[in-house]
Amino acid sequence: MALLQSFIQVHPDSHFPIQNLPYGIFKPQPTSSPRPGVAIGDFVLDLSEISSAGLFNGPLLNNSDCFQQPNLNKFVSLGRPAWKEALGDYTDFFSSLHHTKNCGLIFRGPQTPVLENWYHLPVAYHGRASSVVVSGTDIVRPRGQAHPAGKPSPYFGPSLKLDFELEMATIVGPGNELGKPVDINNAEDHIFGLVLLNDWSARDIQAWEYVPLGPFLGKNFATSISPWIVTLDALEPFACEAPKQDPPPLPYLAEKVSKNYDLSLEVHIKPVDHKDSSVVTRSNLKHLYWTLTQQLAHHTINGCNLRPGDVLGTGTISGPEPEARGCLLELTWNGQNSLSLNGLDRKFLEDGDEVILTGYAKGDGYTIGFGTCSGKIVPAAP
């Protein structure tokens, strides 16, 4: 197939060639009002200008004021493409078998690293939507209670086990009505696209609080996402078969086509005052056991309603190799080992560390990418 050509010059390594038209909200000038845009190379196409100039000629868009809005809600409600500046609900799944197994080995030992329910359903918990922030936002080290093994009582202070989690997330396009589940074979139509997601985690706070109702303050202080939503259409050339599931899923989770995407994912850490960052993880979206569509269909099977702009995190994406582990908990085996960042030792994140996620797929002469999802750790409140 001949490469599509854009009138804008785009470097072959750019994440945003003509094959990838991700949607986001931007300001042309720092003082401008926020508006919808599409990234191409180093440029952003201002959809409000295109629309004002009458350049949309489809029946839905040429009479719509959906791009004269400070967010994409109105555009989203028209169909598959979806985006909200103010996001909806945020859910986080637990869909990588390697991550699940490593966490089980670390916390429960070799008896049953993976619990029985995990193989039958995509396990998930609700996260906090208010603290989902865009890439580049500083992350204040959380304070909280922790209770180290062997100590008689818990103490309060800044987290000593601050971690990242390498994830991606589905941004929901059209939602579903309360009480009306989405069929597994239509689930893809409810996905607008994907972003990178860093589910920052305070392991010491999490370990003490999480029984029996799950993670809360160990997670909800911040979650970072990349600013541009890459559509599934742009990712279709990189679709691949998802892992075979054994035991086979119940009929409501059995899909005609079970699809993952071959998308390279990396985590870089840049310590304060260091010129260079170090790659600490190389993983891939194709390692998910439960697919994006299974996650979405499962979420609605009880009648739960999804809304445009909802965020469905995949859970930490770890691969089978030790260097493909998607968080420091796994990489350092809960602080038993150290990572070396150009000679600096790390068990968990330190103040000043910047964590940068990136994701991309290499096509024939072009790259489909997500840009970056970054955040720098700043000291805890006094």
Add this chain to the structure above:
Amino acid sequence: MALLQSFIQVHPDSHFPIQNLPYGIFKPQPTSSPRPGVAIGDFVLDLSEISSAGLFNGPLLNNSDCFQQPNLNKFVSLGRPAWKEALGDYTDFFSSLHHTKNCGLIFRGPQTPVLENWYHLPVAYHGRASSVVVSGTDIVRPRGQAHPAGKPSPYFGPSLKLDFELEMATIVGPGNELGKPVDINNAEDHIFGLVLLNDWSARDIQAWEYVPLGPFLGKNFATSISPWIVTLDALEPFACEAPKQDPPPLPYLAEKVSKNYDLSLEVHIKPVDHKDSSVVTRSNLKHLYWTLTQQLAHHTINGCNLRPGDVLGTGTISGPEPEARGCLLELTWNGQNSLSLNGLDRKFLEDGDEVILTGYAKGDGYTIGFGTCSGKIVPAAP
């Protein structure tokens, strides 16, 4: 103190006398646009009319168009009073010791019914905001996976253990910035008021899915709230001392005044085709171990930001007596016993059952109440 007199005649048992001015959103006619109002007796005061007529004479309200809106967001952002038609995030706590102990006895047995962390922090999980519905909305019986003990594998079908949970919820007024915790002794200023809340729960779905990340589809199919927010000011005459906490809480949770409210709570069930409902629970808000202000301060101690309109459920409010248990799980001891509803047996909810929560406090010649929070079970999707 002489009773305040209203120009509207109000029955002494009315939930909405002049001493209780709860805020909500109403439509004067079914075809009218939604607008903010205050309930008095059987009447609703239309705040948009009062405002248009220039009858607000305070510096904040007389030049504001905050009541010419289809919701109360703008009013909320002015200060303590707060309400959103589209609610923010929803969190559910687990703050009644009696409920926690009963659940622990049922699920884990008499060894450690209450886990160690429970006495040190208000345990909570994030719920689903999209499926919070107003009183009167029908509840579709959820379908999902369950795995009864002794069976080789899970099955899929309508929940067989559908339950209510008697709760109240804080509606957050002014929020806090990400990274800036709310001090425990200022927490009350962030509470606009309270509503009744029914955290519908499918016990069979919940039991199979909840390890290790907490409840998800067993809860997020629906949560009902009462339509009128009763302010803390209206409840102040019914304030009472909260239970002594042992071990003493860490300093960030230690408050100068530790306050509960003496508020009677009841749950009624009305089976389909029955003229009468039966009272199945008589409890009281004063049974909370962790106070509303401790819940709110804890939620923000890691920097998590609350926003106006956020909903913080208390968790099921059970008292010490068997008839004060706040859900069927406890009342029937997970279906081992039956309740009698005027001669009809119940272990869990059946299709057609209407569950009605109510809450009130009796003053001297007047009643402060919440109206009702009701929902009727309709059959599962086919």
